Amino acid sequence: xxxxxxxxxxxxxxxxxxxxxxxxxxxxxxxxxxxxxxxxxxxxxxxxxxxxxxxxxxxxxxxxxxxxxxxxxxxxxxxxxxxxxxxxxxxxxxxxxxxxxxxxxxxxxxxxxxxxxxxxxxxxxxxxxxxxxxxxxxxxxxxxxxxxxxxxxxxxxxxxxxxxxxxxxxxxxxxxxxxxxxxxxxxxxxxxxxxxxxxxxxxxxxxxxx
Amino acid sequence: xxxxxxxxxxxxxxxxxxxxxxxxxxxxxxxxxxxxxxxxxxxxxxxxxxxxxxxxxxxxxxxxxxxxxxxxxxxxxxxxxxxxxxxxxxxxxxxxxxxxxxxxxxxxxxxxxxxxxxxxxxxxxxxxxxxxxxxxxxxxxxxxxxxxxxxxxxxxxxxxxxxxxxxxxxxxxxxxxxxxxxxxxxxxxxxxxxxxxxxxxxxxxxxxxxxxxxxxxxxxxxxxxxxxxxxxxxxxxxxxxxxxxxxxxxxxxxxxxxxxxxxxxxxxxxxxxxxxxxxxxxxxxxx
Ligand SMILES: [Fe+2]
Numbered sequence: 001x002x003x004x005x006x007x008x009x010x011x012x013x014x015x016x017x018x019x020x021x022x023x024x025x026x027x028x029x030x031x032x033x034x035x036x037x038x039x040x041x042x043x044x045x046x047x048x049x050x051x052x053x054x055x056x057x058x059x060x061x062x063x064x065x066x067x068x069x070x071x072x073x074x075x076x077x078x079x080x081x082x083x084x085x086x087x088x089x090x091x092x093x094x095x096x097x098x099x100x101x102x103x104x105x106x107x108x109x110x111x112x113x114x115x116x117x118x119x120x121x122x123x124x125x126x127x128x129x130x131x132x133x134x135x136x137x138x139x140x141x142x143x144x145x146x147x148x149x150x151x152x153x154x155x156x157x158x159x160x161x162x163x164x165x166x167x168x169x170x171x172x173x174x175x176x177x178x179x180x181x182x183x184x185x186x187x188x189x190x191x192x193x194x195x196x197x198x199x200x201x202x203x204x205x206x207x208x209x210x
Numbered sequence: 211x212x213x214x215x216x217x218x219x220x221x222x223x224x225x226x227x228x229x230x231x232x233x234x235x236x237x238x239x240x241x242x243x244x245x246x247x248x249x250x251x252x253x254x255x256x257x258x259x260x261x262x263x264x265x266x267x268x269x270x271x272x273x274x275x276x277x278x279x280x281x282x283x284x285x286x287x288x289x290x291x292x293x294x295x296x297x298x299x300x301x302x303x304x305x306x307x308x309x310x311x312x313x314x315x316x317x318x319x320x321x322x323x324x325x326x327x328x329x330x331x332x333x334x335x336x337x338x339x340x341x342x343x344x345x346x347x348x349x350x351x352x353x354x355x356x357x358x359x360x361x362x363x364x365x366x367x368x369x370x371x372x373x374x375x376x377x378x379x380x381x382x383x384x385x386x387x388x389x390x391x392x393x394x395x396x397x398x399x400x401x402x403x404x405x406x407x408x409x410x411x412x413x414x415x416x417x418x419x420x421x422x423x424x425x426x427x428x429x430x431x432x433x434x435x436x437x438x439x440x441x442x443x444x445x446x447x448x449x450x451x452x453x454x455x456x457x458x459x460x461x462x463x464x465x466x467x468x469x470x471x472x473x474x475x476x477x478x479x480x481x482x483x484x485x486x487x488x489x490x491x492x493x494x495x496x497x
Contacts, residue, residue, distance in 0.1 A: 003288040003332065003334075003336055003337060003340060004288040004289050004320070006288075006332065006367070007286075007287065007288050007289070007317060007320045008320050008321060008323075010329070010367065011319075011320045011321075011323050011325055011329075012323075014325050014329065015323065015325070040332075043332045043334070043367045043368055043369060044367070045368075046366055046367050046368030047365055047366075047367065048365055051364045051365035051432075052365050054364050054365075054429075054430060054432060055329075055363075055364050055365055058327070058364075058434070059325065059326045059327055062326060062327055063326050094323055094324055094326070100282075100324060
């Protein structure tokens, strides 16, 4: 139990500059806040504040560089401004799980929409565009496994046809950056079953009925 | 003198020298596949895979022996392992059916908070017990041999054990192999002022299965293991030393940042292969 508290405390010190400041001001108060026992208080004394700050900074830069793959253009044009906002954002939200980098990028995009400090319009527009395919991909993946099974998806599109209405299909290239192609498909195309049968096996795609 | 190396490690085949699979290198890796003996893949990248990722993994698995490397299981987590995370990495590793797989002696998350990188553990016997329990949980889900990596760190929580004793206790009690990262060792030896050779003499070197080699960079007087440059001379010396002491089953050049021209990576692969080739007749593992 006690090591658990020590780990929770050290994690808080890694992630929050406010916690680090409080700990530097009075280590005992911080230790008591996390109910550390005496032996763990001793272990905590080994932490070097400067080295801790260095580690915390490197965590933030690492996270920032990781999300760059999802917003390359925005990074290219607005890197300095993004970094400023990211510093604030990174302390307010911490993603978790195997897909945490996508989640982090999307929630950073959301953060910029409601940020207290000024965010340039062109930045918000560009990041919105770049994150759009990832957002759709991520949300749909979270909601359903349908899109993982190419055959099922194909039958879904067919079913959509019988249900009436137009079908919008968005192709996502999951090999590299997503390439989005959207089109209104005339239902007749499904009778031909072409060219989608080949597309299905090399691309992921999402079908939305209107 | 009889070998101290456990028989399950002795029986593992030698894979040679490979590289860490990175998307940016994908095409070059395929075209140069005859020069690369095996690949290390980041397991998490293929968790809940898309169709494209599944195709990629299947193709890679056909051409190369793959060794899955896990980054975020947080083996040292005193509140236990995340069952969902465990399930996801297990499904990838069990699908690959690798000769072995690797994880870290570290923590990456506590409760619902993800640290975002590997962080050091307090070096206490209580911690040894916790990590061994977590390893035993993970071994029930993943039957392939597990090897553990020494991490680099810029700060420490101390503890009653030295770093070498801590590694020895964990590796031996959990009957794991060692993934010895020589750059991590070199960086720690620089940042905490000790002799890396003495370190190597004190760890169970006979349990080394695989090595990581790469270079880093200096920042604010700290040597950072950023995987951003070629292995420095001292790392090559450490490799020669380890190779003279135990049979190495595989070496991975772990380049992540500042990726150079691919030929440069292949040059490092060749250099490591040359050192391994001298091992052909080395039979005795002794610490
Ligand atoms: Fe490594």
